[in-house]
Amino acid sequence: MNISPLRLLVNRTIRTLCPALLMLPVACSESGLTIRVIDPLTNVLPGIVYPPAGDDTVRVARGENAVLQFVISADDSVAAMTPVLRSLKTEQGTSLDKAVLGWVRNVQASHAYVPAAPDALQSPSGEYPDPILTDTTVSIAAGGTALLWLDIPIPADAEAGLYEGSVRISGLKNGKRIVADRQFTIQVYPVTLPEQSLLVTNWYFPDKFSFMNDNESVEDDSPAYWECMRRLVETASAYGQNVWLLYETGTPVPTADGKG
DSSP states (O other): OOBOOOOSOOOOOOOOSSHHHHTSOEEETTTTEEEEEEOTTSOOOTTOOOOOOSOOEEEEEETSEEEEEEEEEESSOEEEEEEEEOOOBOTTOOBOOOOEEEEEEEEEOOOOOSSOOTTOOOOTTSEEEEEEESSOOEEEOTTOEEEEEEEEEOOTTOOOEEEEEEEEEEEEETTEEEEEEEEEEEEEEEEEOOOOOOOOOOOOOGGGGGGGTTTOOOOTTSHHHHHHHHHHHHHHHHTTOOOOOOOTTOOOOOOTTSOO
């Protein structure tokens, strides 16, 4: 199970184009699916209904990421839902080809602060959206919802303009394949952001690698240990982390030649 290295730092988009029209969710009567666009900075909590973003146009500069968050609801149970980004191009035919689609999963919080901070995010169920999974399908029950995250890197040399695209959700309803599409647009401005130099530090716990190994224990210095470490470092690097806090209880082991 891979957690997609999607950037956590996303700029709040400015939404002004056709709000009266685009505030409406898109539903497909045949599929029974309704797909709404939600502000990517909104933590969608279970059991709470959120208003749509009001504008399906994401406005970005070159060198940053265009991010969309979709809430999919169904009037009947749908199994094995899979998302696909369809064409994303300008009227002149210029396209943006790289994109990452992932399902947002909820995790149960194990701690609660009492009293909570005045601005604390409170989930009635105790579940919060956290990992974004790119290598799995999702099933929802009748009346249920699923959360989809779309991340599109904008190259520094991308052509400025309005890119039109859509996401297609396919699944199985009563054993039959169904599809539903959701259109959106990305406005790329002729401005290029420089490379960021933000310093980020984090800690890690190799003794918790079992969480990355189907809850099976991971022996120190084993092949599974270094596989978990590789995935962890690659993900941290993709998030822009360039400062690493060493595991404070670990013991350095020098090499026999004393050079490492």
